[in-house]
Amino acid sequence: MSEEIIIALITGGISFAAVLVSNIFSNSKLVNDIKLEVTKNQAVTDTKIEDLTREVREHNNFAKRMPVVEEQIKVINHRIKDLEKKEVK
Secondary structure, eight states, X not given: OOHHHHHHHHHHHHHHHXXXXXXXXXXXXXXXXXXXXXXXXXXXXXXXXXXXXXXXXXXXXXXXXXXXXXHHHHHHHHHHHHHHXXXXX
């Protein structure tokens, strides 16, 4: 082989190695950036889920208490009607 071909092959090999190393580091940085972004998004999602869970629990507590309040209102209305009947007599 001639000297020019050997030099071209060596130069091409070194260039290929440089591109390969550059791509590996670039991909590694990209993967780390994506992992960081996913971690941030997961934290936001977890916070939103916690807030929604709290709101659902508050609603459930309210839903449990409403029948009690409704029953108390019925009793109060009945007592008011009784008092009104006593006043009329």
